[in-house]
Amino acid sequence: MTKARVGILISGTGSNMEALIRAAEADDCPYAVAVVISNRPDAAGLERARALGVTALAVDHAPFGKDREAHEHALDAALRRFNCHVVALAGYMRIMTPFLVGAWEGRMLNIHPSLLPRHPGLDTHRRAIEAGDAEAGCSVHLVTAGVDEGPVLAQARTPITETDSVESLTARVLAAEHALYPRALAEFVRSRAV
Secondary structure (H helix, E strand, C coil): CCCEEEEEEECCCCHHHHHHHHHHCCCCCCEEEEEEEECCCCCHHHHHHHHCCCCEEECCCHHHCCCHHHHHHHHHHHHHHCCCCEEEECCCCCCCCHHHHHHCCCCEEEEECCCCCCCCCCCHHHHHHHCCCCEEEEEEEECCCCCCCCCEEEEEEEECCCCCCHHHHHHHHHHHHHHHHHHHHHHHHHHHCC
């Protein structure tokens, strides 16, 4: 079986990245992680990826200043250098320009910690609790020009209890993310014959 080559973009610790890498170790997984790239050279996820045997590098956004598209051209070049077929965002905390979204249209996925279309953007768990939602969860979606607006591919639901704090809900949703993202990415790759 030829496995789809996935490039993972991160900005932080990379817990979802690790879930994707560990899932890729299974013989029947339809994807392999080709490279992990961070926009932050100090991202803890880079060492985490290397410890798991995956090539990891930084394409630092700082030298590009406010020119986000120039940074994305460098990111795109790195992804293509590693012959990536699909891009998975795993805690990548940069809003993308139309350039990178267009370059990977239909082949870039993201995981978001809410049941989209509810609570796009940041601080989702606090917002879900304050809204009185009965449940929270996470969504894997295709990346489009609008923030967290792309078609939803898969979701996992997590009840919100009366005793939940932002921290307790965050921990439960994160565990759901770690289960959902590898499964959704594998299904996406199989369905597209990437």
